[in-house]
Amino acid sequence: MKQRILTAIGFGALYIIFILIGSFPFALFIALIAAIAFMELCAMKKISPSSVPAIIGALFVVMFVLQASLFEFVKYLPLIRLSAIFIIIMLIYMVFSKNRFSFDQAAHIFLAAFYIGFSFYLFVQLRYSGLAEVFFVQILIWCTDSGAYFVGRKLGKRKLSPHISPNKSVEGAIGGVVIAAIAAIIIELIVPGSLFPSWGILLGISVVISVFGQLGDLVESAIKRYYGVKDSGNILPGHGGLLDRFDSLIFILPILFIFNVIG
Known part of the structure; x- marks a missing residue:
């Protein structure tokens, strides 16, 4: 630890x-x-x-x-x-x-x-x-991971995808989305100027980032399970490889591109 x-x-x-x-x-x-x-x-x-x-x-x-x-x-x-x-x-x-x-x-x-x-x-x-845009996406990913972990440990009962990642729960996934949405609201209140033109778009983007971020984590888990490896690498002691740390971000960015958030 x-x-x-x-x-x-x-x-x-x-x-x-x-x-x-x-x-x-x-x-x-x-x-x-x-x-x-x-x-x-x-x-x-x-x-x-x-x-x-x-x-x-x-x-x-x-x-x-x-x-x-x-x-x-x-x-x-x-x-x-x-x-x-x-x-x-x-x-x-x-x-x-x-x-x-x-x-x-x-x-x-x-x-x-x-x-x-x-x-x-x-x-x-x-x-x-812009700097605010990068931190918005990254903070929401971190909040999703933390929210899913702690809510899942406390309330998790139903398995989200047991054949790929048996420790993840539906309750944890929902908790991650909720925490990300709360974080998005706090960021919008703190950052001078509006990142998005309306609260609806803000919350919509936060849900997209949280949901697809968790899906990106499952995608990498599926890849690792297929190839029979626990971690993508060992460059980060205690954390595995860089792919393990950036799996959610890698998956989210093309989604944001599709939604025209990134031009």
């Missing part, structure tokens, strides 16, 4: 510092997190992080995330063109690997790279939109 707390304080402080700094240092920090999270997904599939496809995939993720930065040497490659180049490279490597690298592995790498790269790209975009 002590190690878990120290890790949370250390990494949490570093994470918040880079959020406050913003700009290119934040984009670079997030690109590094994204690359490591991608490598963790590769490792689940038994694809060595030091293999050529994994390294190329990590570079793709970094370039994808940095698309949101102000640096023209990365911006000149549109996302669709960058994705097309990556797919072609994977397929060509499959041909010349003499069946050591399969289409199944290529598909895994591309989906992992696109999912993680696109989500963290949106996170950098969100930071460029």
